[in-house]
Amino acid sequence: MIDRYAYDTREEFLGKLKELVESGVPKRSINTFTPYAVHEAEELLDHSQSPVRFFTGAGAVTGCIAGFAFTIYTVLSWPLVTGGKEVVSVNAFIVIAYELTILFGGLTAFVGFLHLSRLPVFKNVLSDRAEFSRKFEIAVDRGGRK
Amino acid sequence: MNRRDPSTRNLIAAAVVVTAVAAVLELLVRRDPDASLLVALTFFTMIVQGCVALVATAELAKGIWFIPIKRELLGVYPLLLVSAALSLALGAKTGIYPWSEHQNGWLNTGFFVIRNFVVLVASYLGAHKLAGAIRTQSPNKNRWAGLYIALYIVSQSFIAFDWIMTLEYPWVSTLLGGFFFVESVLMALAVAAFVLFFRMRTAGHGLTETLRDTAKMMFGFSVMWVGFFFAQFLVIWYGNIPEEVGFVLTRFNEPPWAGLSRAVLFLVWVIPFAVLLSRPLKTVPAAMAAVAGLILSGLFIEKLVLVLPAAKVSPGALAFETLLLLGLLAFFLASADRLLPQQVAGTETEAARRHS
Numbered sequence: 230m231i232d233r234y235a236y237d238t239r240e241e242f243l244g245k246l247k248e249l250v251e252s253g254v255p256k257r258s259i260n261t262f263t264p265y266a267v268h269e270a271e272e273l274l275d276h277s278q279s280p281v282r283f284f285t286g287a288g289a290v291t292g293c294i295a296g297f298a299f300t301i302y303t304v305l306s307w308p309l310v311t312g313g314k315e316v317v318s319v320n321a322f323i324v325i326a327y328e329l330t331i332l333f334g335g336l337t338a339f340v341g342f343l344h345l346s347r348l349p350v351f352k353n354v355l356s357d358r359a360e361f362s363r364k365f366e367i368a369v370d371r372g373g374r375k
Numbered sequence: 376m377n378r379r380d381p382s383t384r385n386l387i388a389a390a391v392v393v394t395a396v397a398a399v400l401e402l403l404v405r406r407d408p409d410a411s412l413l414v415a416l417t418f419f420t421m422i423v424q425g426c427v428a429l430v431a432t433a434e435l436a437k438g439i440w441f442i443p444i445k446r447e448l449l450g451v452y453p454l455l456l457v458s459a460a461l462s463l464a465l466g467a468k469t470g471i472y473p474w475s476e477h478q479n480g481w482l483n484t485g486f487f488v489i490r491n492f493v494v495l496v497a498s499y500l501g502a503h504k505l506a507g508a509i510r511t512q513s514p515n516k517n518r519w520a521g522l523y524i525a526l527y528i529v530s531q532s533f534i535a536f537d538w539i540m541t542l543e544y545p546w547v548s549t550l551l552g553g554f555f556f557v558e559s560v561l562m563a564l565a566v567a568a569f570v571l572f573f574r575m576r577t578a579g580h581g582l583t584e585t586l587r588d589t590a591k592m593m594f595g596f597s598v599m600w601v602g603f604f605f606a607q608f609l610v611i612w613y614g615n616i617p618e619e620v621g622f623v624l625t626r627f628n629e630p631p632w633a634g635l636s637r638a639v640l641f642l643v644w645v646i647p648f649a650v651l652l653s654r655p656l657k658t659v660p661a662a663m664a665a666v667a668g669l670i671l672s673g674l675f676i677e678k679l680v681l682v683l684p685a686a687k688v689s690p691g692a693l694a695f696e697t698l699l700l701l702g703l704l705a706f707f708l709a710s711a712d713r714l715l716p717q718q719v720a721g722t723e724t725e726a727a728r729r730h731s
C-alpha cells in the first residue's frame with residue numbers, strides 16, 4: 230500500500246517530508262517526485278553520494294583496456310603497415326580506446342542507474358501523471374519496500 | 376572606475392609605470408631582437424583576456440557560480456590597454472621572425488604591429504563596455520558580453536597565429552587559435568582558484584560551493600585542453616608531412632624540449648586530472664591553489680616550448696618582465712573592489728542566497 234501526498238509548493242512539500250521523517254517513517258520507504266531538484270529533500274532523506282560512479286568508473290576502465298586490446302590484437306593478427314608507421318601505433322589507437330572508454334562508461338552508468346533506482350517500475354507510484362511536471366509529491370510505501 | 380579616487384589613481388600609475396619600464400627595457404636597453412617580451416606578454420594577455428571572457432560567458436549563460444569572484448575577474452580588464460601598448464614594442468623585435476627578411480602583404484612589420492594593436496584595443500573597448508553594462512545592470516549586457524567573446528576569439532587567434540605561429544613560418548596549424556582561447560579560459564579558472572584561496576583565508580567557508588564549481592570547470596577545461604592538443608598532434612603525426620612534422624619532432628624528440636613537453640602534459644592535464652577527480656579535494660582551497668599553480672606553471676612552460684626552439688630569450692629579462700606583469704595583475708586582482716564597487720558586489724548576496 231502506498232500513501233501519496235501532493236503539494237503545489239516546495240515549502241509545504243518539505244514540511245510534510247520533515248514531519249514524516251521525524252515521525253519515524255523509514256527513509257528507504259519514502260520516494261519523492263519533484264519538478265526540479267530539491268536538495269533539502271535529499272538531505273532529509275540522507276541520500277549519500279550515489280554509488281553509480283563505481284559502475285561508470287569500472288565501465289570506463291574496461292572500455293579503455295578493451296579499446297587498446299582490440300586494436301593491438303587485430304593489427305598483430307593481420308598487420309597492415311600504413312604510411313610507414315609502426316604496426317602497433319599507440320597514437321592512432323588512443324582514439325579507439327577513448328571512444329570505448331566513453332561508450333562503456335556511459336552504458337554501465339545507465340545500467341547502474343537503472344539498477345540502483347530500482348527501475349523500471351511498472352506499478353503507478355504517482356497519483357496523477359498529468360500533474361507530475363508541477364507537483365511536489367511524496368509516496369510512502371507502507372508495505373515496507375526494501 | 377572613478378579616476379579621481381586615490382586608489383584608482385594608484386592602479387593607473389602602476390599600469391603606466393610597468394608599461395613604461397617594460398617598454399624602455401625592450402626598446403632602449405635591450406635592442407637585440409629576442410622573444411622575452413613576446414613570451415611574457417603572450418602569457419599575461421592570455422590570462423587577462425581569459426578572465427574577462429570567463430565573466431562574459433558566465434553572464435551569457437546566466438551562471439551564478441562565478442558571482443562571488445566576478446569583480447576580481449572582470450576588474451583586470453584595464454590591463455588589456457597595457458597589452459595593447461606593449462604589443463607596439465613587439466614591432467622592434469620582429470627580427471625574431473623568419474618572415475622579417477622576406478616581408479609580404481600580410482607578414483610585414485607595420486601591418487603586424489597595427490593589426491595586433493587594433494585588435495587588442497578593440498578587445499579592451501569591448502571589455503570596458505561589458506564592465507559598464509554589468510555595473511549598471513544594463514539590459515544590453517548580454518549584447519556586450521557576446522561582442523566581447525567575439526573580439527576575444529579574434530584576438531586570441533591573432534596572438535596564436537601572428538605572435539607565435541609565424542615564429543616557425545611557414546609552419547601552419549589551423550587549430551592553434553582555438554587551442555589558445557581554450558587555454559586562456561583554463562588560465563582564468565586557475566586565477567579564479569587563486570583568488571578564492573586568498574579570499575577564503577579571510578572570509579571563511581562561505582565560498583566553498585564557488586570553489587567546487589571552479590574546480591569542476593578547471594577539470595573540464597584541462598581535459599578540453601588535452602583534447603585540443605591531441606587533435607593537432609594526431610593529424611600532424613598521421614600526415615607525416617615534412618613541413619608540418621618538423622615542428623613536432625623538435626619539441627617532442629630533442630632535448631631539452633622533449634622533457635619539457637612531457638612536463639607540460641603532466642602539469643596541465645595528468646596531475647590536475649588525478650587530483651580533480653576527488654570530490655573532497657575540490658573544496659580544499661590550498662589543494663585547488665596548488666593545482667592552479669601547476670596549471671599556470673605548465674602553461675608558461677608550454678609557451679617556452681612553443682617559442683624557444685625558434686627564437687632566443689634572455690632568461691633575466693624574461694623573468695623580470697613576467698614577474699613585473701604578473702605583479703601588476705595581482706595588484707589589480709587585489710584592488711577589484713576599487714574598480715567595480717557596490718553594484719557588482721551587491722549581486723553576491725543573490726549568489727549566496729541561491730547557493731544556500
